[in-house]
Amino acid sequence: MTDTPDNLRLNQQLCFSLYSASRALTGLYRELLAPLGVTYPQYLVLLALWEKSPLTVSELGAQLQLDSGTLSPLLKRLELLGLLSRNRADHDERVVLVALTERGTALRAEAVTVPDAITEAIGLERAQLIGLRDQVEDVADRVRTAIPTENAKTR
Amino acid sequence: MTDTPDNLRLNQQLCFSLYSASRALTGLYRELLAPLGVTYPQYLVLLALWEKSPLTVSELGAQLQLDSGTLSPLLKRLELLGLLSRNRADHDERVVLVALTERGTALRAEAVTVPDAITEAIGLERAQLIGLRDQVEDVADRVRTAIPTENAKTR
DNA sequence: CGCTTTTAAGTTGAGCACAACACAATCGTG
DNA sequence: CACGATTGTGTTGTGCTCAACTTAAAAGCG
Numbered sequence: 001m002t003d004t005p006d007n008l009r010l011n012q013q014l015c016f017s018l019y020s021a022s023r024a025l026t027g028l029y030r031e032l033l034a035p036l037g038v039t040y041p042q043y044l045v046l047l048a049l050w051e052k053s054p055l056t057v058s059e060l061g062a063q064l065q066l067d068s069g070t071l072s073p074l075l076k077r078l079e080l081l082g083l084l085s086r087n088r089a090d091h092d093e094r095v096v097l098v099a100l101t102e103r104g105t106a107l108r109a110e111a112v113t114v115p116d117a118i119t120e121a122i123g124l125e126r127a128q129l130i131g132l133r134d135q136v137e138d139v140a141d142r143v144r145t146a147i148p149t150e151n152a153k154t155r
Numbered sequence: 156m157t158d159t160p161d162n163l164r165l166n167q168q169l170c171f172s173l174y175s176a177s178r179a180l181t182g183l184y185r186e187l188l189a190p191l192g193v194t195y196p197q198y199l200v201l202l203a204l205w206e207k208s209p210l211t212v213s214e215l216g217a218q219l220q221l222d223s224g225t226l227s228p229l230l231k232r233l234e235l236l237g238l239l240s241r242n243r244a245d246h247d248e249r250v251v252l253v254a255l256t257e258r259g260t261a262l263r264a265e266a267v268t269v270p271d272a273i274t275e276a277i278g279l280e281r282a283q284l285i286g287l288r289d290q291v292e293d294v295a296d297r298v299r300t301a302i303p304t305e306n307a308k309t310r
Numbered sequence: 311c312g313c314t315t316t317t318a319a320g321t322t323g324a325g326c327a328c329a330a331c332a333c334a335a336t337c338g339t340g
Numbered sequence: 341c342a343c344g345a346t347t348g349t350g351t352t353g354t355g356c357t358c359a360a361c362t363t364a365a366a367a368g369c370g
Contacts, residue, residue, distance in 0.1 A: 019180065
């Protein structure tokens with residue numbers, strides 16, 4: 001609890017570096033994904049669907065930590081691109097099933113070079129990669145549990 | 156150069172964790188800054204100005220890695236809030252000097268609790284904080300130099 | 311000095327992120 | 341079964357982010 005002013009500053013620097021790194025990465029993905037005609041968040045949706053199609057909007061939201069306010073228009077754009085379809089589930093009319101189209105499935109082949117380019121740009125060894133990922137996830141988890149409104153929802 | 160599929164996956168996970176952590180942090184700042192009526196990017200501008208008051212738009216852009224397309228409307232909103240002023244420099248009419256108003260300066264007092272709350276939420280020791288910050292900055296730097304368009308500009 | 315080039319900010323348009331709200335389908339409980 | 345609560349998705353409004361373009365001022369150069 002006895003935080004030096006210096007530690008407060010370090011925390012701010014960490015926050016900014018995460019904010020800045022995230023934007024830089026999105027920029028790199030922008031270049032790499034331009035040939036495919038999709039954005040980074042759209043690519044994340046495709047990654048999820050390449051693992052398992054169909055997924056519901058909620059399932060996608062849970063994986064990407066995005067709500068329907070973000071996903072609905074994003075999925076609509078991907079549908080317009082002909083990469084996926086959206087259909088109400090038979091068993092529950094509230095649920096929308098998001099499924100890859102043939103074209104969406106095929107796009108995977110064009111995306112194979114993306115991870116390599118990212119890997120090269122980041123240029124970290126396996127061990128460092130794991131360490132950094134775990135630390136960042138740890139911070140994110142702690143921050144998420146610290147957000148008051150999230151906790152207020154008595155789930 | 157011989158990357159296993161597993162390493163490709165790790166890199167993707169790192170990218171996503173950075174993207175996700177950044178958004179989680181912005182969410183926490185949203186709660187903390189709500190009483191002040193500013194957003195996280197706006198808060199970053201104020202932090203810079205609390206260090207040194209007038210700053211040009213370019214100087215702010217260099218510090219925050221944001222271009223005028225983002226800063227211009229953001230600064231306009233802060234001006235509308237009465238927190239800062241924008242005036243063309245005498246010596247060079249192209250340059251806009253962004254300066255804190257009295258109210259903008261005073262807001263610093265209300266913001267003192269923010270860094271403590273962030274520090275508590277993140278809950279890392281000094282050494283880990285430094286290590287993580289440096290690693291993340293390192294990744295961001297490497298990614299930035301890997302973006303083709305940035306390099307293309309023969310500055 | 312004129313004229314081209316460069317530079318600083320601003321504008322526009324597309325997409326993302328999220329809060330707040332809307333609405334219909336389903337669930338739960340009496 | 342009825343009816344209030346919950347759930348899944350969508351809509352609206354505000355703000356951020358960036359690419360591409362515009363405009364005006366300044367700098368550089370023959």
